[in-house]
Amino acid sequence: MTPPKPHRVLLDRVSGYADEAAAYMRRRRASRRPFARLYYPGGRAEDHADDSRAGAELFVAAGRLIEIAGKRPKP
Amino acid sequence: MRLGPGTRVGILAEMADGETSGAVSEQAAEGALAYLTEMSPDLRGAAIVGPDGAVLAASGDAGRWREDVAELFAVADGAGGEPVEQIHLGTEQGEVFALRHAGLAAVAVSERFALASLTFFDLRALLRDLVAGAAA
Numbered sequence: 001m002t003p004p005k006p007h008r009v010l011l012d013r014v015s016g017y018a019d020e021a022a023a024y025m026r027r028r029r030a031s032r033r034p035f036a037r038l039y040y041p042g043g044r045a046e047d048h049a050d051d052s053r054a055g056a057e058l059f060v061a062a063g064r065l066i067e068i069a070g071k072r073p074k075p
Numbered sequence: 076m077r078l079g080p081g082t083r084v085g086i087l088a089e090m091a092d093g094e095t096s097g098a099v100s101e102q103a104a105e106g107a108l109a110y111l112t113e114m115s116p117d118l119r120g121a122a123i124v125g126p127d128g129a130v131l132a133a134s135g136d137a138g139r140w141r142e143d144v145a146e147l148f149a150v151a152d153g154a155g156g157e158p159v160e161q162i163h164l165g166t167e168q169g170e171v172f173a174l175r176h177a178g179l180a181a182v183a184v185s186e187r188f189a190l191a192s193l194t195f196f197d198l199r200a201l202l203r204d205l206v207a208g209a210a211a
Contacts, residue, residue, distance in 0.1 A: 031188070032167055038151050039161035046155050054154035061147040062164040062171040068139050069120025069169070069184035 034059060099123075099179060099209045104131035107201045115197060117189040119169060123205070126178040144182050147173060163191055176202040 004012075036048040036058040048055035104123040112118055112134065122133035122140040130137040130144075151159045151173075162173040165187065172194045173182040181198040 034166045035164070037163045038155055038159045039163070040155060040157060041160050048154060054150070057150045058147070058154065058162075058164055059166060061143065061150050062166055063168070064143040065140075065147060065171050065182065066119075066166065066169045066184050068135055068143060070135065071119060 036062075099125060099131055099205045101131050103205055103208055107205055108132040108134065111183070111197060111201055115183075115185070115189075115194070117185040117194075119184045119186065121181065121183040123201070124180040124182070131179075140182070144173070144180065147171070147182070148175075148180065161195060163195075172198060174198045174202065177206045179205060 034050050036055050039045045050059055108121055108123055120134040123131045124144055125131045128145055130141045133140040151162050160175055164171040169187055170185050170189055179202045181202050
């Protein structure tokens with residue numbers, strides 16, 4: 001059995017890094033997606049998409065609260 | 076939906092838990108908020124709101140907190156057709172946690188990716204302590 005040609009090793013390594021980066025970007029996109037979850041007595045929960053009317057209103061209200069809170073003061 | 080002073084909805088009109096048996100003092104609420112701020116590294120700001128919608132303690136402008144917390148609960152209550160108990164909103168700019176308990180409400184704004192269960196636990200514990208203190 002002959003060892004792989006050096007340029008193949010390099011190509012495999014580069015494509016491995018590219019796959020890792022693509023997976024990282026996918027995870028990052030999913031985790032940065034805005035969400036709105038409402039919980040009711042009894043354990044019921046509802047998600048509201050940001051393109052729904054209720055979701056849009058919730059995000060506007062949340063944005064105002066985030067604005068009031070501002071940035072965390074540095075210790 | 077932006078609520079004017081004359082249209083403010085009583086945010087705690089229909090409570091998920093029983094009402095507080097005693098009034099929570101602003102001093103107690105401020106102490107509780109200071110403690111929450113100290114033990115939550117991701118927290119950027121928070122407010123504790125009384126049964127009548129008045130802000131008992133807040134980081135920053137209490138008037139704005141009062142108005143915007145009322146608006147948040149009004150929108151949330153309208154979204155599902157019944158009063159909410161907890162609200163969790165995440166945006167790229169940060170996360171908002173809101174919780175009602177026994178006539179009080181606590182709202183916290185944190186950095187993104189704060190531990191939601193821990194934050195809600197802290198908010199609930201804070202309100203429970205305030206209610207227990209008021210009843211004593």
